[in-house]
Amino acid sequence: MVALLELVSYTDRLLDSAAFADYCPNGLQVEGRAQVRRLISGVSASRALIEAGIAAGADLLLVHHGYFWKGEDPRITGMKRARLAALLGAQMSLMAYHLPLDAHPELGNNAQLARRLGLEVAGRFGHGPGPAVGCRGRLEPGLAPAVLAQRITEVLGRAPLHVPGRADSIRTVAWCSGAAQSYIEEAAALGVDAYLTGEVSESTVHVARETGMHFFAAGHHATERYGVQAxxxxxAGRFSLEHEFVDIDNPA
Ligand SMILES: [Zn+2]
Structure with missing residues (x-):
C-alpha cells in the first residue's frame, strides 16, 4: 500500500513528465482514495475500463489516454459527466501519462514495442516542443517485408496495413506508437527502410509510395498496450501493489 500522492510524485519523476509539452495534463487527473492498494491499468480511460476497475475494487486506474485534452469542450456533461461520476462515486483515482509514457527508454510504448518486435534501438526521432518520442533502430538480421508483417501480426494480434516500399530486406526502421503518422516524412528523412506507427491517414500512403519506404500501420490501440502494462x-513491484492490466479491445 502507498499514499496516492507519494505514488503520483514518484511516477511523475520516473517518467520526467515535467519535460513534456503535452496535449493533456500528465499525472493525477482525478483524485480518489488517499491510499492505493489495487491498481488497474488500461490503454484508455473509457467507461468500460472504469466499470472494470470498479468491479475489481481498484483504488487507481492508470492509463495512457486520460481526459482533459487541449481544445476539448470543458463542460462536465453527457459522457464526460457519466465517466467522472463513476470515478468519483467509487473514489477511484485516475492517473494518466501520455507522451512521457510513449518516450520512456524502458517502460515506454516505443521501448516495449522494440523489445517485442526484436528492434534494436539506435536513437530517437520525432522532435516536438519536448523530448523526442519516436525511435529509430535496426532489425538484425534484416527481414523480408512479408516476414516483418507476419511478426507484427503475431506479436500484436492483428494484421497491419502495409504499404510496400523499395527494400527487399528491412534492416533500418523508425517507429512511434499511436497516431504518429504525421512523423512519416521525418522518418523518411532518416533514410530508413520502414516506418511503423499505429494509425494511417490518406496522405500517409502517398508519402510512403513517393519516398519508397515501407509503411506499417499496426493499430493505435495495439501499439499502445505495452507501456502502461510495463x-x-x-x-506494483516498487510499492507492493496488486496490479492487473485490463485490455478493452479496440480495432482502431
Ligand atoms: Zn495514443
Missing part, C-alpha cells in the same frame, strides 16, 4: 508492473 509501468503498472513496475509500480
Amino acid at each position: 509501468l503498472g508492473a513496475h509500480l
Whole structure:
C-alpha cells in the first residue's frame, strides 16, 4: 500500500513528465482514495475500463489516454459527466501519462514495442516542443517485408496495413506508437527502410509510395498496450501493489 500522492510524485519523476509539452495534463487527473492498494491499468480511460476497475475494487486506474485534452469542450456533461461520476462515486483515482509514457527508454510504448518486435534501438526521432518520442533502430538480421508483417501480426494480434516500399530486406526502421503518422516524412528523412506507427491517414500512403519506404500501420490501440502494462508492473513491484492490466479491445 502507498499514499496516492507519494505514488503520483514518484511516477511523475520516473517518467520526467515535467519535460513534456503535452496535449493533456500528465499525472493525477482525478483524485480518489488517499491510499492505493489495487491498481488497474488500461490503454484508455473509457467507461468500460472504469466499470472494470470498479468491479475489481481498484483504488487507481492508470492509463495512457486520460481526459482533459487541449481544445476539448470543458463542460462536465453527457459522457464526460457519466465517466467522472463513476470515478468519483467509487473514489477511484485516475492517473494518466501520455507522451512521457510513449518516450520512456524502458517502460515506454516505443521501448516495449522494440523489445517485442526484436528492434534494436539506435536513437530517437520525432522532435516536438519536448523530448523526442519516436525511435529509430535496426532489425538484425534484416527481414523480408512479408516476414516483418507476419511478426507484427503475431506479436500484436492483428494484421497491419502495409504499404510496400523499395527494400527487399528491412534492416533500418523508425517507429512511434499511436497516431504518429504525421512523423512519416521525418522518418523518411532518416533514410530508413520502414516506418511503423499505429494509425494511417490518406496522405500517409502517398508519402510512403513517393519516398519508397515501407509503411506499417499496426493499430493505435495495439501499439499502445505495452507501456502502461510495463509501468503498472513496475509500480506494483516498487510499492507492493496488486496490479492487473485490463485490455478493452479496440480495432482502431
Ligand atoms: Zn495514443
